[in-house]
Amino acid sequence: MEWITLILTVSIVIISFHLLFGKRSHPNAPPCVRGWIPWFGAAFEFGKAPLHFIQQARAKYGPVFTVVAAGKRLTFVTLNEDFRAFFTSKDVDFEQAVQEAVHNTASISKDCFYKTHPTCATVIKGRLTPGNTAMLSVHLCEEFNDHLENFGSEGSGQLNEIINDKYLPNYGLLLLWASLANAIPVSEKFSAITQYLSMSCLLCIQDKEKTKVTLDDLQHMPYVKWCIMEAIRLRAPGAITRKVVRPLKLQNYVIPPGDLLMLSPYWAHRNPKYFPDPEDFKPERWEKADLEKNVHLEGFVAFGGGKNQCPGRWYAVMELHMFVALILYKFEFTPLDPVPKPSPLHLVGTQQPDGTCTVRYKHR
Structure with missing residues (x-):
């Protein structure tokens, strides 16, 4: 009888919790995925495969929905038409959304981060303008060459171990590699693209000692840059966030204060309206973008938007462009295994x- 009493008690507590706290905080709030366990909500299902969960929830609940997970309310916006509000509305705040995570990972007090981040971001943005990145390119190329000396003349191994063991920036080649995760078969797709890129690098880099890559060289290798941008598109962040500080109207819904507003660049970049055949690796689509003037394709949000857009985005792209060009200029790469699928x-x-x-x- 005791176990029956225990089960009834737990059931009553759960039902009472949902009756008291399970209602929408606003009559026009978006549909909500709550789960059955108080506080935990849908955390278990969400944590198993977040990217798949977002896709399935959108199909079931529509373009705006809320997920209760581990005591937090995550409200996802998935229509490009709503992204402007995410990036520019005064009813949402970036610093408040991330200050706890910054404190936990970098031990920076929440108050300090909240007060100083806007100023720091402005300073970095001013230092890393497209014009200023040119002055950093010479030193960057020297550093890349120093690291590439650790490669030796030849070798083999797991790609991530090679990158880490040789003390190279571990994102450049991995981005290019990850972009081909859905290629079929990899032996054809990867080889064709790397051969094309390598030939482009060999023809365009003027320094025959294979030690320098100038910005002028990079301007003559647009296809390399297209590949990098397409890789970033396909492997963009799963989610970026803002905190709702005042009631926010989106479509016919009102998002209550306290919610974390979530946007998924990963899924935004799979909108066929902006990226036809979105799962395919098609560098040629970037020919329509004016990358020389740092203008991206419509619908591309990998670097965020608004005043909190990534301040180092121009430097990051230049860095990747130079690294990929230099490493393919110096080395031939051959895949020995199929490229693994992306993790969800x-x-x-x-x-x-x-x-x-x-x-x-x-x-x-």
């Missing part, structure tokens, strides 16, 4: 491959 687990940062991949490289 990563909400923050670049999507990681769901497995390892072995390559062989040889100095030209």
Whole structure:
């Protein structure tokens, strides 16, 4: 009888919790995925594969929906037409959304971050303008060359281990590699693209000692940049966030204060309205963008938007462009394993491959 009493008690508590706190905080709030366990909500289902969960919830509940997970309310916006409000509305706040995470990872007090971040972001944005990045390119190329000396003349191994063991920036080649995760078959797709890129690098880089890549060289290699931008598109962050500080109207809904407003660049970049055949790796689509003037394709939000758009985006793209050009100029790469599929687990940062991949490289 005791266990029956216990079950009834737990059931009454759960039902009471939902009756008292399970109602929408506003009559026009979006549909909500709550789960059955108080406080935890849908955390377990969401945590198993966040990217898949977002896609399934959108199909079931529509373009705006809320997920209760681990005591937090996450409200997702998935229509490009609503992104402007996410990036520019005065009813949402970036610093409040991330200050707890910054405190937990970097031990920076919440008050300090909230007060100083806007000023720091403005300073960085001023220092890393497209014009200023040109002055940093020479030193950057020297650093890349120093790191590439650790490669030796040839070798093989897991790609991520090669990158890490040689003390190279671990995102450049991984981004290019991850972009081909859905290629079929990899031996054809990867080889064709790397051969084309390598030929472009060999023809355009003027320094025959293979030690310098200038910005002028990079301007003559647009296809390399297209590949990088397409890789970023396909492996963009799973979600970026703002905190709702005042009631926010989106479509026919009102998002209550306290919610974390979530936008998924990963899924935004799979909108066929802006990116036809969105799952395909098509560098040629970037020919329509004016990348020389730092104008991206419509619908591209990998670097965020509004006043909190990534201040180092121009430097990051230039860095990737130079690194990929230099490493393909110096080395030939051959895949020995199929490229792993992307992992559905990563909400923050670049999507990681769901497995390892072995390559062989040889100095030209």
